[in-house]
Amino acid sequence: MVVGAGIAGLACARLLIERGLDVRVLERGEVPGGRLASPEVDGRPVDLGAAYFTVSDPAFGTVVAGWHERGLVRPWTSRFAVYGPSPHSPDSPGPQRWSAPGGLGSLAADLAAGLPVEYGVAVRDLAGLGDARVVLAMPAPQAAAVHRPAAAVAVDQDWQPSLAVALRYPARCWPDFAGAFVNDHPVLITVCDDGDRRGDRAPVLVAHTTPGYAWEDAAAQVEAAVREVLHLPSAGAVAAVRRWPHARPAHPYSSGFASVEGVLLAGDGFGRPRVEAAWHSGRAAGREISGKISGTESAKKPSTGDAPR
């Protein structure tokens, strides 16, 4: 049983199915993806959760290559601008950042295709889930609401909130950049050009806030901060706002997953808190379960000499 149809839960469920095991996925939302969230705003998808993803490992690279072949992802940029207390710094070269023309949520939908995902099911506790092995594939504070012993992990990992604000402009009116890190700013962490990311050049920016400005009513302050940092000539209209109470852990574990009183916890709290780490964590939890089950099966299996007559 996998609870959570974010990328970790979906990766876990896919591995279990590849290994011939029965799986059910329960998701409280109406769509898959969790923090891979690309709701439609003004007739086009806008990434309000993860801004992009990177690839460092060949196994995840294979999945991404398949998406690329099918036109689901595109290499976006390896350069992000850096704004900070000192004047506008030169672009910062970094890893290849990937985006999705249909929004990153479309990748979760692709992973979910064909999986037995039950949407609109908010799991409140473990009672009623039967005796199946359970993977809680979600931020630890959410896991703790289902399985209290996970609270210790939640406290330890110290999850931080963030507010995502999509801003629409009459026309593109900013310096030519794909995205920017904003260093040491009270309000902003990143600003991304969603039109550049999507490839349609729509005049839309998405800003993510520091934990201190992760409250629903902060959109006006976010708009003003974006205008000031990018020296924009006019104000943007707030097109969408999404608060993430558990955006990222300050102190993720590096263990791949955790086992807490018989329940597995998976997600980006168990690696570098990124899309790729969540995928790996889900796979690692799936391998743990399938390994245990095949171990139990072979222990149960009679040896040749004991074969029933």
Ligand SMILES: Cc1cc2nc3c(=O)[nH]c(=O)nc-3n(C[C@H](O)[C@H](O)[C@H](O)COP(=O)(O)OP(=O)(O)OC[C@H]3O[C@@H](n4cnc5c(N)ncnc54)[C@H](O)[C@@H]3O)c2cc1C
């Ligand atoms: C603002 C923001 C910006 C980010 N930017 C980047 C970035 O640029 N690059 C990058 O790589 N990563 C980024 N990330 C991180 C990335 O989004 C995550 O690492 C990844 O999506 C985590 O996936 P997950 O499956 O672990 O968790 P989630 O996506 O959170 O999935 C958990 C799922 O569990 C479900 N759930 C929770 N509780 C229950 C319950 N009781 N019953 C049923 N279902 C439940 C939730 O609805 C959700 O669908 C960003 C995240 C945020 C919030």
